[in-house]
Structures are given as C-alpha cells and as structure tokens.
Amino acid sequence: xxxxxxxxxxxxxxxxxxxxxxxxxxxxxxxxxxxxxxxxxxxxxxxxxxxxxxxxxxxxxxxxxxxxxxxxxxxxxxxxxxxxxxxxxxxxxxxxxxxxxxxxxxxxxxxxxxxxxxxxxxxxxxxxxxxxxxxxxxxxxxxxxxxxxxxxxxxxxxxxxxxxxxxxxxxxxxx
Numbered sequence: 001x002x003x004x005x006x007x008x009x010x011x012x013x014x015x016x017x018x019x020x021x022x023x024x025x026x027x028x029x030x031x032x033x034x035x036x037x038x039x040x041x042x043x044x045x046x047x048x049x050x051x052x053x054x055x056x057x058x059x060x061x062x063x064x065x066x067x068x069x070x071x072x073x074x075x076x077x078x079x080x081x082x083x084x085x086x087x088x089x090x091x092x093x094x095x096x097x098x099x100x101x102x103x104x105x106x107x108x109x110x111x112x113x114x115x116x117x118x119x120x121x122x123x124x125x126x127x128x129x130x131x132x133x134x135x136x137x138x139x140x141x142x143x144x145x146x147x148x149x150x151x152x153x154x155x156x157x158x159x160x161x162x163x164x165x166x167x168x169x170x171x172x173x174x175x
Contacts, residue, residue: 006109007069008078008117011054015067016047018074022098023047029099032160033132054079061085064117068097068110075101078110080118090126091118095141107141115145119173127173130166132157139167147171 023030024042040046054065062083068076076097083091093114097107118124129147131138139149147169155163 005069005071006106006113008066008110008113009069010058011051011065011067011077013048013051013055015074016044016051019051019067019077020044020047022074022076026099030096033135035157035159057081063091064122066114068095068106070101070104070106075106076110078114080114080122083122083124085123088126089124090128091122091124093118093127093129102137107138108144111141111145115171115173125173127171129169130156131169132159132164132166134164139169142169142171145171 020043027042038046041050051065054063057063058065062081064080064083066078066080067074068078076095078093078095080091080093093111095107095110095114097110115127118127127147129142130153131142133152148171149167150170151168153166153168156166157164
C-alpha cells in the first residue's frame with residue numbers, strides 16, 4: 001500500500017482550471033463553511049482574476065498563496081496570509097482540500113509544510129488560524145500540527161446564512 005504524496009507550491013494562473021473544477025464540484029459540500037460567493041467565483045475567468053489578486057498581494061509580501069498537490073495534481077489550496085513582519089513576525093494560515101482527497105492526511109501534511117516554510121523562508125514567530133466550532137476535521141489538522149486553541153470569537157464569520165462562532169488557534173513557531 002502506498003501513501004499519498006503531499007506537496008505545496010506557489011499558486012500560478014495555470015492552476016485556475018483545477019481549482020475551478022474543485023470549487024464547482026464541492027460547492028454544496030462547502031457551503032456551510034464558505035461565505036456567500038458571486039456566480040463569477042465559480043467560473044474559470046473568476047478564478048484567474050482571484051489568482052491574479054492573490055499574486056499581487058504576494059508581490060507586496062502580504063501573503064504566500066499556494067496550492068496543495070498530490071503528486072502533480074492540484075487538490076486544494078493553502079495560504080499564509082495577513083503576514084506582519086517587524087515586531088510581530090506572524091501570519092494567518094488557511095487551507096482547503098477537494099472532497100475526493102479529504103481524509104487522506106493531505107491537509108495535515110500541507111499545514112506542516114506551510115509551517116516549515118513560515119519558519120525557514122519567512123522567518124515568522126507565530127502562526128494563527130481559525131476554525132468554525134463544528135469543523136472538527138480542521139481542528140484535528142491544527143492539533144496534529146501543534147496549534148493550541150486560545151479562545152472563541154463570537155459571531156465571527158457569516159456562512160450558510162448565519163453568523164458563526166470560531167475557535168482562534170495559535171502556534172509559536174520557535175518553541
């Protein structure tokens with residue numbers, strides 16, 4: 001039995017087609033976790049524009065937008081975002097994996113790779129993340145990567161037609 005191979009890399013415009021296929025296929029499954037989206041979000045052109053915006057923020061040092069790979073196949077996204085250097089040296093981490101690839105450890109491995117990148121390439125001290133209270137799978141990914149829950153943020157995100165509480169997570173990277 002072979003195990004899946006997980007890698008991450010910087011997103012490119014060439015990834016738009018695979019990402020569009022994932023988000024269109026998974027729209028129903030992810031509706032409870034995602035904010036309302038315009039119909040344009042689910043188009044190839046909409047994803048290309050979104051990737052262009054992400055790459056512009058990357059060029060200014062505000063974020064590192066990546067894709068999650070299983071071998072050569074794009075199976076999700078990961079982002080180191082809201083990067084603050086100087087006195088803070090911190091960033092927020094976000095990720096998703098397409099439904100056919102969930103439950104295979106890809107998210108856990110991708111977050112581990114992103115943490116290594118945050119330490120070695122970005123020189124960050126702190127990683128932060130949020131999960132909805134009901135998102136046990138994502139909480140398990142963070143726990144396996146040594147994140148600690150530090151509190152609940154009430155009515156923090158509007159998804160599925162309602163405001164939801166989220167758990168705020170942290171990991172001190174040089175511990």
